[in-house]
Amino acid sequence: MIAFASDAELLALARAGDDRAFGVLVDRYETAVAATVIGMLGRGDEAEDVGQETFIRFHRALHNFRGDSSLKTYLVHIAMNLSINALRRRRRALLRFVDEDDAVDVAPEPRVGPAGEVDAKELQAVVQDAVARLGAKHRAVVVLRLFHEYSTRETAQILGVPEGTVLSRLSRAMKELETQLAPYVQAGAALPETIR
Amino acid sequence: MTDPHPRFTSDDFGSDHPSAAIAALSALVRDGSPHGFDPGFRQRVLSSVKSHRDATIGAALERHFVRIVPLAAAATLLLAGYNWWGGRTTSETTLDAALNLPRVTLAAAYEPAQLFGATIAASENP
Numbered sequence: 001m002i003a004f005a006s007d008a009e010l011l012a013l014a015r016a017g018d019d020r021a022f023g024v025l026v027d028r029y030e031t032a033v034a035a036t037v038i039g040m041l042g043r044g045d046e047a048e049d050v051g052q053e054t055f056i057r058f059h060r061a062l063h064n065f066r067g068d069s070s071l072k073t074y075l076v077h078i079a080m081n082l083s084i085n086a087l088r089r090r091r092r093a094l095l096r097f098v099d100e101d102d103a104v105d106v107a108p109e110p111r112v113g114p115a116g117e118v119d120a121k122e123l124q125a126v127v128q129d130a131v132a133r134l135g136a137k138h139r140a141v142v143v144l145r146l147f148h149e150y151s152t153r154e155t156a157q158i159l160g161v162p163e164g165t166v167l168s169r170l171s172r173a174m175k176e177l178e179t180q181l182a183p184y185v186q187a188g189a190a191l192p193e194t195i196r
Numbered sequence: 197m198t199d200p201h202p203r204f205t206s207d208d209f210g211s212d213h214p215s216a217a218i219a220a221l222s223a224l225v226r227d228g229s230p231h232g233f234d235p236g237f238r239q240r241v242l243s244s245v246k247s248h249r250d251a252t253i254g255a256a257l258e259r260h261f262v263r264i265v266p267l268a269a270a271a272t273l274l275l276a277g278y279n280w281w282g283g284r285t286t287s288e289t290t291l292d293a294a295l296n297l298p299r300v301t302l303a304a305a306y307e308p309a310q311l312f313g314a315t316i317a318a319s320e321n322p
């Protein structure tokens with residue numbers, strides 16, 4: 001069954017022109033690419049376009065992929081670079097209509113269920129909103145380090161910065177996130193299983 | 197062996213973050229990460245890949261065509277010139293000469309050499 005084939009088998013089939021095998025790889029790594037792209041750009045058409053572009057570039061480079069890193073890391077690397085480029089384009093286009101130093105709104109009190117659980121969709125929206133309020137450099141570190149749980153070294157390699165820079169950016173980002181998400185951290189002891 | 201999913205320590209975030217708070221905040225952010233694009237993403241990717249591939253094939257064909265056409269035209273002109281030079285006295289028109297078409301008459305059409313080939317005709321008429 002092709003759905004249970006290993007990445008190496010699927011890659012070999014995709015290189016031979018099997019679109020079904022490539023489709024399985026897309027399914028398998030959609031979440032990783034989505035976490036990167038939506039984490040960096042927020043939900044919307046731009047994120048969808050960058051997500052598609054990530055897989056199109058991967059398809060174009062199928063024969064060049066040597067497997068030095070895992071496929072997930074390879075795709076996250078492409079997605080992160082494309083997202084950073086998209087942010088640069090967006091920045092040039094908007095010329096900052098909104099001041100980045102605007103006061104940060106703190107998240108409202110969470111709606112907690114009878115068993116103390118927090119609504120999954122509400123939580124996702126609040127977390128993504130809080131991450132989107134970070135500067136692009138801090139956001140990139142949060143996406144790689146917290147969403148994907150890459151190590152500091154892997155994060156540094158993907159972003160092409162020293163490990164110390166990753167640590168300082170992460171520390172600062174966590175302070176900002178802590179401020180914004182304080183009510184949810186307190187209620188987070190009873191997060192529903194569906195989002196674990 | 198290296199842990200593929202390293203957890204966080206307070207060293208990662210500075211000493212003013214207690215580890216319990218880090219763990220809670222990390223878990224919260226991780227749980228709130230986006231889980232996917234809108235439904236049908238796979239199909240949209242595959243159709244984009246297909247249209248990109250078609251465009252690539254079309255561009256490659258166009259590139260080869262543009263490269264080959266001048267060479268083919270030059271070769272055709274050379275051949276036509278060579279034919280015309282060789283047949284300018286025997287052919288009826290310039291076009292016939294360029295295409296290396298021999299003059300055709302009723303008598304010539306029924307000559308044995310024309311009907312069966314020069315070798316057979318030569319062996320029958322020593």
